[in-house]
Amino acid sequence: xxxxYFILFTVCSLLFSVLLWGCGDSSAPPDSTITIxxxxxxxxxxxxxxxxxxxxxxFFTIYANDSNGTPLGKTKITISYPWAFPDLYSHxxxxxxxxxxxxxxxxxxxxxxxxNLRFDYMLCGxxxxxxxxxxxxxxxxxxxxxxxxxxxxx
Numbered sequence: 001x002x003x004x005y006f007i008l009f010t011v012c013s014l015l016f017s018v019l020l021w022g023c024g025d026s027s028a029p030p031d032s033t034i035t036i037x038x039x040x041x042x043x044x045x046x047x048x049x050x051x052x053x054x055x056x057x058x059f060f061t062i063y064a065n066d067s068n069g070t071p072l073g074k075t076k077i078t079i080s081y082p083w084a085f086p087d088l089y090s091h092x093x094x095x096x097x098x099x100x101x102x103x104x105x106x107x108x109x110x111x112x113x114x115x116n117l118r119f120d121y122m123l124c125g126x127x128x129x130x131x132x133x134x135x136x137x138x139x140x141x142x143x144x145x146x147x148x149x150x151x152x153x154x
Contacts, residue, residue: 027137040144041145062115063113064115064137073112077107078135079117083131094117097118128149130146130148
């Protein structure tokens, strides 16, 4: 009787561990790396006369790897950008898939340690701004600089 309880306990413990491991709530282990592609991006308004600001979209690809270079699938990452917030007058909006989100927000890498970030931004209308897109997971950290400039006639 004790043996069957022990086997049942062991099997249930293993299943529970696998379920917890696959939930994506775990951060990157020590000595992991995060890479953002591109790591710097400058967008310039090319209007020759003053023009209205308009929304544009770009994508950043985020990679999470352990110290051996193995992709960290289903790993929690935290993403932030200083000008990103859901407001009528904001300059940047971050998306988790097709859903607008506040900055910072938590996301999860796919099975291959990759997360594709949709990044919408305002361009033209005499706007000039820059900031660092930051991604963290555990002690791993990366940043990519995003800047909007203009050469519009004032």
